[in-house]
Amino acid sequence: MLEIPILGLLDEAPMHGYELRKRLSTLLGAFHAFSYGSLYPSLRRLLEAGWIDEEDAPEAEAGAVGFGTRSRRGKRVYRLTAEGKEHLAALLAEVGPDAYDDEGFGTRLAFFAQTRSEIRLQILEGRKQRMTEQADGMRSSLARTRERLDRYTLQLQEHGLETADREVRWLTELIETERRGPNPGP
Template identity: 50%
Template sequence: MSRRGAILELAILGLLHDQPLHGYELRKQLSGVLGAFRAVSFGSLYPCLRGLVERGWISERSSADQDRQSHQGPGLGGKRGKITYELTAEGKEQFQTLMAQTGPASWEDENFDVHFAFFGRASSDVRLRILEGRRSRLEERLDDSREQSRARRERTDKYTAELHRHGLESTEREVRWLSELIETERSAYGITNPGETAPADQPVDGESPEEHSGPSGKSDKE
């Protein structure tokens, strides 16, 4: 599977974790998660949804089925009802597994925003590792960009130089923002050493300790 396909699956699972959605609403909310410049077409969305249904991670239900179950008869004119997608138990487990991953893929450009959008469902140590990884990646990028800027300073016209300066300032702002988030995350869980991480069993925001789900997505009660 392509990287874009994998991140689209994560975004869909994350959005359906909160509530069932039909295709149009799902596509609209995906724009907020993936960003305005990464709009998802129905031609990309529905094949992805079919794949998730086939793997048992989401289920689909039409409004016509719901009407029949509530004894209201089939949809008007016998038309197929609107399809609503809902996360299954297997899908919730898969989502937690994906959200527990803290490797380089989780902090690269295409993936970081989606992981960050669902940080409320990640454990504190996962959040901290991804934030630190993202900051390190951007600091490396800044060093490379500054070195390239010095090397080509005399050969670059003023507009190219201005665009490069804008890119550097944007990256520097994100590094400062990440540093603030990292400091807040460490302070919230009493972490004082830069190399220290939050306890692995720290509950996810909004959950009680006994309800905390680990990387497998299974409750400690189980």
Template identity: 75%
Template sequence: MHGYELRKRLATLLGTFRAFSYGSLYPTLRRLSEAGWISEEAPLDAPSGTTRSRRGKRVYQLTADGKEHLADLLAEVGPDAFDDEGFGARLAFFAQTRSEIRLQILEGRRRKVEEQRDGMKSSLARTGERLDRYTRTLHEHGLESVDREVRWLTELIEHERTGADDGAGPTTP
């Protein structure tokens, strides 16, 4: 697909809060091309009778090496797969990820979020009485969000362990 379409697809997959600017997208595409992981097709001429924009659209496609590199990346499980940004990107590619890898990532993410939740509970217990009611409710709201994520991750893990694929999938956080 071409750059504009790719940017739209990434926004759909990763969400609008992880939007790619054209200033970061095109240099990344150039680096991927230089590495041999994608190929670029030159713009085609517009059909006769239509106006042609000043610059045609380049079409990008994964190469065989690029597909192999993507498979290698999807098989890696490390701490970056559990943080907010890494987990979101990995989740977007779960359909192409092996089940045992998905399970490792989900369990690692749940451990990380549970640690975050424990820290938030501890902090709220220590400082809760000293906080004004608005700040306290803000902290409680954050804790509720983290609790929801732990429940959602637990549901995903159970779904993955049972291998059930009813098409409905787990609920969203």
């Protein structure tokens, strides 16, 4: 799950682990809970695959821990390799069911600027279809069970339906914008 976001962020700039952790948390926080314990094993896997490399940070960056003391181990800076760039491009070009689910879609959306237009359009259309089916299922279920639900459960189900309908409208707007092409403005 972290492969695309790690490679995508390192494609923007080399970073040390702490900085990468902060950026991942900011980037993915809206879409799912980010486990810090998964970052370093993911980095190790990406290193072993040859998609990223690491080096010691310059002295000024590795710096003092506090009051003139230095850490025993300097910060490691991770950067994307040429193979990593190719792998990221291949990952961003993949379109499938995992690109439409909640976690996959949020991650893919975060890197749409690095994704080709036709791929963005396929992902948006796939997500819209998934959300339309979900909303239709909720509407059908609600029609069958409305009389048997207490008011709180009913409100919860209606809220879920409104949320799905709102996402379908948002996706429709994104698809229309994507089809129009890049903005001619500044």
